[in-house]
Amino acid sequence: MAVWQFTTCLVPKSWATANAGNVSLLSSDDYFDSSIAWMDLTIDRCSFDEAFDKVLGRRKAWHENQTAWGDEQRTDIQLWIEHGHIEGIQLRMNLNEDLEPFLSRFCEALDGLDCIVFVPETKQLLPLALDAIIRAALASTAASFVKDVSTSPAPSLTFVV
DSSP, rough: OOOEEEEEEEEEEHHHHTTTTTGGTTBOOOOOOOOHHHOOOOOOOHHHHHHTTSSOOOOOOOOOOOOEEEESSSSSSEEETTTTEEEEEEEEEESSSSOOHHHHHHHHHHHHHHHEEEEEETTTEOOOOOOHHHHHHHSSTTGGGGGGGGGOOOOHTTTOO
């Protein structure tokens, strides 16, 4: 992960509800692992493949259990599958770019897939909503590595704060 990338994961909304939003189940001080959120669910990965295909182009994955979209050094999506089940879905966003068009497509493509966003850095659960994700991105450590958010090519990010 590059220092200018803001990392989030998708988790099933049903898992968050069933566990009363207890994000400590997903992370500790040293790591995060969202696989527990997907463990007991039988969700068709094809729905995610189709959604992500609408957002970014596929790229060659570096692991046999991974399907990947986008550019690993910029903005990308990684879908991890183990034994036919979703292990995790990670989204990394390049904060040096205007995220609004990408996030709008992302949220729209995933509408109806019953997911929410987990932010490992702050241990927060967020709705799958453009404004919530942008606010979290601007407050992230990655944002401090962007030269100047107010003059970056992402003017749409500056008014959300």
